[in-house]
Each structure stands twice: as C-alpha cells, then as structure tokens.
Amino acid sequence: MGQTIIEKIIAHNSKADSVKPGDIVTVNVDRVMLDDIMIPFIVDKFHEMGFTKVWDPDKVVLIYDHLVPASQQDDTRHYRVGDAFVKECALTHVHRSDGICHQLMTEAGYVKPGDVVFGTDSHTTTYGCVGAFSTGIGYTEMAAILGTGNLWVKVPETIRVEIEGTLPESVMSKDVILRLIGDLGADGATYRALEFTGTAIDEMSVASRMTIANMAIEAGAKCALFSPDEKTAKYCQTSLDGFQKSLRGDEDAHYLQVITYQAEDFVPVMACPSQVDKIRKVSELEGTVIDQVFIGSCTNGRLEDLQAAAKVLEGKTVAPFVKLIVTPASRKVYEEALACGALQTLLKAGAIITHPGCGLCCGRTGGILCDGERVVATNNRNFLGRMGTSKVEIYLASPAVAAACAAAGKITARI
C-alpha cells in the first residue's frame, strides 16, 4: 500500500514502517516558532508546568512581528518577557524586527523538506511549501513541546489537489487557493492534509506555493504539502536527500478525495465579506467603490507579489480617495524590492510603504478601517472586525488585482 506525503513524514519522524489515517503518533519536533503575541502566555505555562530549560535551544525560533513596532502601550511588555526567556533558556534564533514569522521561518532556513514544525500561529501551515509538516498549536501545547521536544498528532486523511496546465497570465496562486477554499468550504478540509500536484504546481515558484500553503488553514486543513523539487532545494539552500526526494504521493496511496482542476479555467477571484469561502469572480464585482487597498502579509507580501503590484501600477497613480498600504513580508523582501525598483514604482504611484511585519492584517496597526469602509486586501482573512470595526467590508484578492483596484478606486478585473 502506497503512502501520501504526510504519512511518509510522520512515519519517518516516528521511525515507524508506516502509519495510517487515524493513528495517534508522538512526533519528535524538528523546529518550533514562537510569536510575540503568545510569548507571555507560553512562558507562564512553561513555568507553571515546572520546566526549567527547553529541550533543545537550537530548535526554538522566537519572532517579534505582530507587535512591532508597538501600537499599544502594553505591547512592549511582550518584548521584555520574550527577551527574559531568551536569556533564561539561552535561545539564539531571535528576530526582533526582521519581518513576519512565516516568511522568516523558510527564508532564514529554519525549515527543511520533511521536517515536523509547530508554531503558535494558525498560518504555520505555510511551511508545507517546502514539503514540511507544519501546523499551528496553542500556547499550552507549545510550552509542553519546549519542555519535552514532542507532541501527539493524529495522522490525517489526505485530499489530493491536481492542477494540470498553465495558469492564465492574470491569475496568481492566490486565485487558485481562494477558488479551492470556495469549492471545499471553510471547513471542507478540517482535520485533513491537502496535497498539491500537477504541472501548474511544478511551474510555480516556492513563493507562490507559500501563498497556497498559508491559506490551507482557511479550509480548516491541518497542513498543506508540496513535493520538494529543485526549486525547493535552491530556496532552502540544500540538496535533497533520499527521504526528501521520496516525499511524493504514491500512485497507490489512499486519498480521501481527489480534486482535479484545469489550470486554464482559473480566473481572478475575491473572497467577499465576511467569509473566506464566499468566492466570486472579480468581474462580477466590477465597479464596487473602495476606500483602501492593502498589499502585504504572510500570504502575499513577498518579492513576486510586490513586483506584480508594481507591474500593474507602473506609470499609474492610486485613485485620490484611496489609501494603498504596502507592507513587505520581511526585511530581506524590503531590500530586494528596493533593489529591483518595485518599491520606487509603488511609491511613485502613491503607495504608503510600511515596515515589515503583520501590520494591518491582524487589525492592530497601520491603517485600520471604520464603519462602512471597504478594503481590498491580499491577506488571508476577511473575518468580521479583522481589520478595524465589525462594519468594515474586507475583500481578499491577489496582489495584481489589489493593485488594479487601487488605481481604479473601485473593484476591477482589468489588470
């Protein structure tokens, strides 16, 4: 009997010959990601549990991103608690203002294909882009991992998504994952692994795959997995070993469901207020007047996203009543976007460029909105109250569509 990618990773990790969906397995954790919002809670639980040292400081990464720079008085308390914990446990992998946690985990080389990684943020599914099993957990479980180095997981069933062909030029990987979430529903992959395959996936950059893995959680998925290939190896600055090369779904593996798409059939889409699975074609929303556009986040704040936006806005200006807020996902992305001229193009078009971080996506800083306002945003959630008051309308879209909307001052499919 063949195996899916997630089954191979969990079996390899736990030194079992094979595992099957439903098995409860204790995994050895390869890396953990702790974020600034959760750090005081993690530290409290860690001490309450009676632990005095972390199991392996080299496997722990602490990233300040949601609260950097501080937007509320008490935010800096989180830095102090985090820094004290760094000292107490001799942690060395600490990022205090380098960008968004999920961008940094892969960009800085903390995650390799086949790894098992947990983070205190739901978008930890992102690292599936390089073929790692990664998922979000709460702070109590994180505290337990910090003390023990392991965690129980239930082996999930796998849904295989096959996309053959070439995506139309106006379509980005964001449109692919939005459509899939619409088709599956916001709970359509709950407790399941999503496995992506097909020629359209092979063609995608690691950054584009990251967008898809990032949003897998919006369909409820436990994780999303892409087979590591040469692009992955280059991105991770490694060469793939035998195990990593084996991370492909076997022909005779058991899949709960197989969903097939033809790449040419995709069109630009949006998730409409206030559900991630309320997907409409952008062309059906044409003309809806907007107040703000946000291009950034762990979903779509990478170099290729900023370049796509810059390409659309080259020689154009943002509509006078619209604020375009651009937030590079990391310091490295910021530098690269400067070096290639993308940021200059966006600035000239009238964009407000902010520091790398979670920023507006979590509704705490940098452009929160008020009752009755409408925003087109490239992040991952359009939940009630996510980016301001509960009467803000959030439309999720690709960076190219978002940029076109910024210039038009209204929703438009004319990229």
Added chain:
Amino acid sequence: MEQFTGRVWTLGDDIDTDIIIPTEYLALKTIEEMKQYGFSPLRPELAAQIRPGDILVAGKNFGCGSSREQAPEVIKALGIRCVIAKSFARIFFRNAINNGLLLIEQPDLYDDMKEGDTIAVTVNQDVDYQGKRYPIASLPENLVEIINAGGLVKAMRRRNGIG
C-alpha cells in the same frame, strides 16, 4: 455519568476566533481582563449576559481561524459549562481540551433549538432538549487522559514531579 443542565446561547456557523476574542485585546495581561470583549464583533452585549453554567450551542466549524488559545480560555472564564456544535475547527478543539473546556459534537441539536431554552447534558451519552434525546459520542482515550489529569498543564506538572 456526569450530568448537568444549563441555559443556552445560540451562535451560527463558522464562529471564528477573531469573533470569540479580537486580536486587539490579545495583549491584555490576563484572561479576566479579556473576557468582557468575548464575542464583541458579533454580539457586543453577550459577554455581560452570560452567567456561569450557561451553554453555547452553535453550527458548523466553531472556533475556526487563528490558533489563539485565549479563545477557549475566554469562553471558560465567562463561565460557559460546555460548547455544543455541529463541528469544531481542529486547533480550537485541541486548545479547549488542553484547558479542560468540554466540547461536544452534535449534528442536529442546533437546528432544533432556540436561544434561552434549557438543555440537560449527560457526558459521553446524550443531550436532552424538551424530552428529545440527541446522542453524543465519547472522546478518544488520549484526550480523556488529558481531561482527567485536569488539563495539559497539570499533566506536565505531574510528569515533572510537582503537584
């Protein structure tokens, strides 16, 4: 078999963690300070109306969204005895169990009942609503162990030879 009754508040499908406790309140120092903002984007008045022992009954995918463990902690701090939903999102499910908040999956109750009514729960057996019995499943063994230990913190304290 553990039994209890409680007054019900009903909520819809896809009640996400940003609704349960919005991001802007996550950096408050304690769950006690946070709890007044529970469910505020959807029903700002609800947190003040909930009384200890009340029960939440909701549709599908309760607790979807972020991994914030403050969500089950706020629900517990408000005095909610248990949450009954058609289904739960998985991170929320684990977080609730680790904090000793009882979750019950029941596919039909939500469609039949109305807010303000009272139900009787017999854990691992059924829910009684106006004489009609709605069956509920038992939890997997490894989760029962965590609950029986009093949550994951207590289980770890025991592992480390304290308490």
